[in-house]
Amino acid sequence: MSDKLANLRNIGIAAHIDAGKTTTTERILFYAGRVHRIGEVHEGAATMDYMEQEQERGITITSAATTCEWGLDLTADGMRRIPSHTINIIDTPGHVDFTVEVERSLRVLDGVIAVFCAVGGVQPQSETVWRQANRYAVPRVAYVNKMDRDGANFYEVLGQVKDRLGANAVALQIPIGAEIDFKGIVDLVAMKAVYYIESKDFGSTYEIQDIPADLQDKADEYRAMLIEAVAETDDALMEKFFGGEELTIEEIEGGIRKATIRNDMVPVICGSSYKNKGVQPMLDAVIKYLPSPLEVPAVVGLNPDTGESATRQASESEPFSALAFKIISDKFGTLTFFRVYSGRLQKGSYVLNPGKNKKERVSRILKMHANKREDVDFVVAGDIAAAVGLEATVTGDTLSDDKNPILLENINFADPVIFQAIEAKSKNDEDKLTNALVKLGTEDPTFKVRTDAETGQTIIGGMGELHLEIMVDRMRREYNVEANIGKPQVAYREAITKRVDNLVYKHVKQTGGSGQFAHIEINVMPTVEKEDGTRANYEFESKIVGGVVPREFWSSVEKGAKSAMERGVLAGYPLVNVRVELVHGSYHEVDSNAMTFEIAGNYGMQEAVRKAKPVILEPIMNIEVVTPENYMGDIIGDLSSRRGKIVEMRPDKGGSQIVRAHVPLAEMFGYATTMRSMSQGRATYSMEPSHYEPVPSNIQEDILSKGKEAIGAKK
Numbered sequence: 193m194s195d196k197l198a199n200l201r202n203i204g205i206a207a208h209i210d211a212g213k214t215t216t217t218e219r220i221l222f223y224a225g226r227v228h229r230i231g232e233v234h235e236g237a238a239t240m241d242y243m244e245q246e247q248e249r250g251i252t253i254t255s256a257a258t259t260c261e262w263g264l265d266l267t268a269d270g271m272r273r274i275p276s277h278t279i280n281i282i283d284t285p286g287h288v289d290f291t292v293e294v295e296r297s298l299r300v301l302d303g304v305i306a307v308f309c310a311v312g313g314v315q316p317q318s319e320t321v322w323r324q325a326n327r328y329a330v331p332r333v334a335y336v337n338k339m340d341r342d343g344a345n346f347y348e349v350l351g352q353v354k355d356r357l358g359a360n361a362v363a364l365q366i367p368i369g370a371e372i373d374f375k376g377i378v379d380l381v382a383m384k385a386v387y388y389i390e391s392k393d394f395g396s397t398y399e400i401q402d403i404p405a406d407l408q409d410k411a412d413e414y415r416a417m418l419i420e421a422v423a424e425t426d427d428a429l430m431e432k433f434f435g436g437e438e439l440t441i442e443e444i445e446g447g448i449r450k451a452t453i454r455n456d457m458v459p460v461i462c463g464s465s466y467k468n469k470g471v472q473p474m475l476d477a478v479i480k481y482l483p484s485p486l487e488v489p490a491v492v493g494l495n496p497d498t499g500e501s502a503t504r505q506a507s508e509s510e511p512f513s514a515l516a517f518k519i520i521s522d523k524f525g526t527l528t529f530f531r532v533y534s535g536r537l538q539k540g541s542y543v544l545n546p547g548k549n550k551k552e553r554v555s556r557i558l559k560m561h562a563n564k565r566e567d568v569d570f571v572v573a574g575d576i577a578a579a580v581g582l583e584a585t586v587t588g589d590t591l592s593d594d595k596n597p598i599l600l601e602n603i604n605f606a607d608p609v610i611f612q613a614i615e616a617k618s619k620n621d622e623d624k625l626t627n628a629l630v631k632l633g634t635e636d637p638t639f640k641v642r643t644d645a646e647t648g649q650t651i652i653g654g655m656g657e658l659h660l661e662i663m664v665d666r667m668r669r670e671y672n673v674e675a676n677i678g679k680p681q682v683a684y685r686e687a688i689t690k691r692v693d694n695l696v697y698k699h700v701k702q703t704g705g706s707g708q709f710a711h712i713e714i715n716v717m718p719t720v721e722k723e724d725g726t727r728a729n730y731e732f733e734s735k736i737v738g739g740v741v742p743r744e745f746w747s748s749v750e751k752g753a754k755s756a757m758e759r760g761v762l763a764g765y766p767l768v769n770v771r772v773e774l775v776h777g778s779y780h781e782v783d784s785n786a787m788t789f790e791i792a793g794n795y796g797m798q799e800a801v802r803k804a805k806p807v808i809l810e811p812i813m814n815i816e817v818v819t820p821e822n823y824m825g826d827i828i829g830d831l832s833s834r835r836g837k838i839v840e841m842r843p844d845k846g847g848s849q850i851v852r853a854h855v856p857l858a859e860m861f862g863y864a865t866t867m868r869s870m871s872q873g874r875a876t877y878s879m880e881p882s883h884y885e886p887v888p889s890n891i892q893e894d895i896l897s898k899g900k901e902a903i904g905a906k907k
Contacts, residue, residue: 199277207307208317212337216465217283224260292638296517300531303482310344314352339374340464359458362421388469422447452481485574491533493600496546510534511596521631528582544594555581605637608653613678628671686760688804691717697796709783710792713776716800731771741777745789752793807886811857814882819875834859
């Protein structure tokens with residue numbers, strides 16, 4: 193079992209849009225013998241992009257899992273790899289609207305291949321993915337792809353990974369040529385050149401030769417940097433290095449592996465997946481440098497019965513524990529993807545969902561290859577699989593042995609930034625629409641559905657226009673539901689801007705029988721910004737002394753105040769970043785109870801917020817536009833007219849310019865069409881959520897007046 197775990201890699205392919213993740217995965221599957229024909233993204237034939245929308249649009253929308261075998265050793269004729277390691281791969285989307293797929297994949301993976309375009313380099317979505325990987329401390333290998341494209345520059349991207357991502361990026365390879373002249377790579381560990389034979393076997397055949405003379409100096413320079421970086425990982429190697437001794441290949445690879453697993457180093461390699469160059473060395477790097485389940489820290493959770501910390505080692509002999517990270521609903525039922533952290537799970541057995549305190553039966557266990565399924569009898573620690581039969585389990589839930597329960601940390605997801613009203617086109621479709629919305633919401637935690645209390649409309653929320661567009665398209669194709677969609681609406685928030693102390697609220701009601709009484713005094717203030725720039729959404733503290741409000745009522749006040757956060761006092765948007773302190777009050781021995789103090793907490797909070805100068809906040813987007821220089825003025829002028837603040841302008845390759853700006857989401861609807869028109873289709877842009885800011889007073893007045901008009905019209 194330990195040998196199997198040592199030879200297992202659970203990895204993800206992650207990057208910004210159009211870096212070549214899916215194309216890279218297709219080559220991996222081909223060289224590993226998992227598929228016998230390379231599926232191209234631009235032909236709509238990629239194995240991992242199996243959804244109709246993915247094939248039509250040429251983008252990845254949902255993460256897909258697969259498994260392949262790979263080995264470092266070759267057969268005697270040097271033509272074929274001898275499988276020795278199992279690699280579980282999750283191919284993730286690059287578009288920021290589908291960032292949920294990256295988030296939940298990184299939560300359960302042990303390593304990541306971070307793909308960068310040799311032309312585009314580090315882009316805003318690269319930074320988002322990198323931060324997500326940092327959050328889960330996932331070791332990475334950086335793969336600079338598309339070395340064959342015009343403008344490809346390996347060394348510039350290497351510098352960007354260091355400067356913009358703050359990574360200790362160390363080149364393990366340098367390219368032989370670039371753009372149309374890209375022929376192969378120099379392996380800086382072995383100090384040999386690898387040339388790919390274009391006409392044979394889609395890059396399966398390559399030749400190892402001496403380093404070309406014109407690259408020898410550069411190879412020596414970058415190998416010296418590599419050796420120095422490796423020597424810093426270990427005292428014994430450092431002593432040998434300063435003693436002038438040569439490090440062996442085994443010592444170099446061992447040092448790289450240790451530093452990568454500790455997240456002290458990011459090995460950087462290069463290639464052109466589409467041109468079938470460099471993928472096999474990348475797979476070798478996965479095996480050599482990314483960790484097995486035995487080399488990552490043991491998973492830590494809570495014992496739900498005692499509240500004490502509990503640990504599970506990656507071993508079949510430990511009690512079973514797993515985390516559900518993805519749900520798929522289709523005509524065959526619900527599939528629950530899960531990562532096994534410890535123990536063994538047999539099909540037909542029962543597992544405990546400790547978060548819901550519910551037992552569930554696993555009727556079938558499946559190993560997935562994109563949308564193809566293979567039944568297996570059991571899974572063990574380290575495996576990634578899908579279960580059939582789990583009804584109550586959703587994304588982020590723990591599955592564990594019922595006699596040895598453990599509750600693992602959940603997965604945190606971003607809140608929607610855009611909303612649209614939706615309604616069925618006909619009465620006959622209303623039930624089908626409700627069913628579709630429930631199932632899609634179960635699959636995607638960033639897709640939210642609610643009913644507006646004042647207008648009665650059904651509102652769907654998501655991470656962007658494309659996200660909601662795809663969801664509506666899926667309703668039509670997968671659930672046969674035709675729906676009418678309203679205009680996109682921004683996910684505004686409300687916040688307070690000043691502190692209010694000693695707000696007194698009394699809830700007093702006298703009826704024929706017993707009465708109702710609760711008296712509280714609260715302080716309300718904005719939460720304090722942390723070092724990382726974030727704020728707590730809600731904080732509550734009781735500062736009661738002397739028992740003027742009994743301890744059993746404190747939680748009722750907190751519950752009431754928290755419920756008031758759901759609808760702000762200005763326009764009913766959720767209230768954020770508020771701290772509440774209960775400082776004084778009184779109670780009645782007969783007329784006071786939990787309900788009366790909850791009511792007091794709710795209404796007292798609302799009254800305090802009204803006095804705390806509330807404002808409406810709007811989501812601000814981080815926009816990066818790449819444009820030819822002659823359109824630069826028009827692009828900047830247009831962004832400024834959208835209330836944008838220019839953050840950075842810098843030159844790009846080939847005479848292009850990069851403009852970064854912060855622009856309110858409310859001003860960005862339809863931007864793609866305007867930008868293409870201004871630049872004759874030559875400019876491109878990417879956009880991701882950045883932060884929230886108060887809207888200008890004239891915009892706030894407009895939002896409030898439109899809200900009143902909409903409610904009046906509905907009535």
